[in-house]
Amino acid sequence: MGVAEETWTWLTTGAHWSGTDGVWHRLAEHLELTTVCLLISCVLALPVAVLLGHTGRGGALAVNLSNAGRAVPTFAVLVLLTLSPLGEYGSWPTVLALVLFAIPPLLTNAYVGMREVDRDVVEAARGMGMSGRQVVGRVELPLALPMIMTGVRSAAVQVVATVSIAAMVGGGGLGRIITAGFRLTYTAQVVAGAVLVAALALLVEGLFAALERLLARSRRRGGVRPPVSPEPADVQPVAG
Amino acid sequence: MSEPAGNCLVRNDWICGEYVRTRSQELVDATVQHIGITVASVAIGLLIAFPLALLARRWRAAAGPVLGLTTVLYTVPSLAMFSLLVPVFGLSVSVVVTGLVLYSLTILVRNILAGLAAVPEEAREAARGMGYGPLRLLFGVELPLALPAVVAGVRIATVSTVSLTTVGALVGYGGLGNLIYEGLHSVFKAQVLTASVLCVLLAVVADLALLLVQRLLTPWTRTGRAGRPRRAWRKAVA
Known part of the structure; x- marks a missing residue:
């Protein structure tokens, strides 16, 4: 039997889907970690990015952060945190690492989105007597939304990828199926786990891309002029 | 009382000069593999990305x-x-x-x-007008003008590749990642920290070296205001 067939057999065996080591449980762990960490990072990063973007300060920080994030290996940070005193607290090292690596794409995209809002539009809003808060809420944020969403999508894909690596340091998630497969030198299981992880990442990317398109369409219907923002600058997620 | 040599190894400190001294060969080997x-990866990536970009154009x-x-591969x-x-x-x-070649393609094709x-x-x-044929136009005019954007892509691809190589420890070929993975299992803090720091240093040095190469290859971008290729660079990086 070829590897493809064996993988198919593995995936279609019901026993592999149930139990603590089963696919459903690992998928639930993966989704839970992803959701929690994405929410924490959004809460931390987006207000800061919007504020920095509105005032135009800290631009170098916001932009360089994603370059710095690229240079630091997620795997190394996961191992370092696991060996640190924090390692005694279950999945906290993983959560911290995930949040750390989700912040750069969120911060950079949201900041760039805010700065790319046409200055004339902002000036016009000020001229109409809008307060700083109103300018942010009614003008800058709506126009920056596509870029902010691009950042959220990058961060989501990044988090899904990093959760899978967390399995190498004993964390949960679908990556565990792969690492267990390596320990058992069971290639079909390694490939099956990889297929599941890849499918999840592509699904998340697709869902967020669809959400972005939906948002763009509803805004057009609402009579708001579509933002004259250039094509979304691609802050690529590190496929951690 | 004098402390015995290698005490920081016994105490399992994060920072340990003794570790670096006694295992320098191991560190050098891992760095060379990295x-x-x-x-x-980046060289092969460039060789494949260039014709792909020309094809797409x-x-x-x-x-x-x-x-x-290439975007799907990156995901x-x-x-x-x-x-x-x-x-x-x-x-x-x-x-x-x-x-790693597959990952680098996304960045390189886009930037080229x-x-x-x-x-x-x-x-x-x-x-x-000066009678350049398509090949000479490409290599003599277009490519030099596109060089800042191309090098920007190579820099991003290189830094990401240095970082991602560590995950190769999964199959035993992760360069410094191997030391990090071993250090995790043997709870050897000095090994993990030293290898991690070396890895980040490697990324930073590679990035600066490529920046220097770009400056040497495109002296015209240094003079005066930002020209068009620089704007392309900004966009590709942003």
Whole structure:
């Protein structure tokens, strides 16, 4: 039997889907970690990015952060945190690492989105007597939304990828199926786990891309002029 | 009382000079493997990305699928990418290099395309007027003008590759990542921290070296205001 067939057999065996080591449980762990960490990072990063973007300060920080994030290996940070005193607290090292690596794409995209809002539009809003808060809420944020969403999508894909690596340091998630497969030198299981992880990442990317398109369409219907923002600058997620 | 040598090894400190002294050969070997994997991956990536970008530029119909496919590849998490390549190459260094080449393609193809697209039409016209053929136009005019964007892509790809190589420890070919993975299992703090710091240093040094190369190759971008290629660079990086 070829590897493809064996993988198919593995995936279609019901026993592999149930139990603590089963696919459903690992998928639930993966989704839970992803959701929690994405929410924490959004809460931390987006207000800061919007504020920095509105005032135009800290631009170098916001932009360089994603370059710095690229240079630091997620795997190394996961191992370092696991060996640190924090390692005694279950999945906290993983959560911290995930949040750390989700912040750069969120911060950079949201900041760039805010700065790319046409200055004339902002000036016009000020001229109409809008307060700083109103300018942010009614003008800058709506126009920056596509870029902010691009950042959220990058961060989501990044988090899904990093959760899978967390399995190498004993964390949960679908990556565990792969690492267990390596320990058992069971290639079909390694490939099956990889297929599941890849499918999840592509699904998340697709869902967020669809959400972005939906948002763009509803805004057009609402009579708001579509933002004259250039094509979304691609802050690529590190496929951690 | 004098402390016995190698005490920080016994205490399992994070920072340990004794570790660096006694295991320097191990560190050098891992660093050499790390550099080898990175250079091979980015070099092969460039060799494949260049014709792909030219293809996407020549036939508009090819641009969508080429960009779409490379983006899909980029979305696949590294753990899954390496695992999927194991049945093809076995537990070998080819698994890691192939995976990293596929990742670098996304960045390189995009940046080469952006760089070529930003070449001023007047420059092309002038070259044609001087009797340049398509090949000479490409290598003599377009490519040099696109170089800042291309090098920007190579820098991003290189830094990402240095970082992602560590995950290659999964199949035993992760350069410094091997030391990090071993250190995790033996709870050897000095080994993990030293290898991690070396890895970040490697990325930073590679980035600066490539920046220097770009400055030397494109002296005209240093003078005066930012020209068009620089704007393309900004866009590609942003």
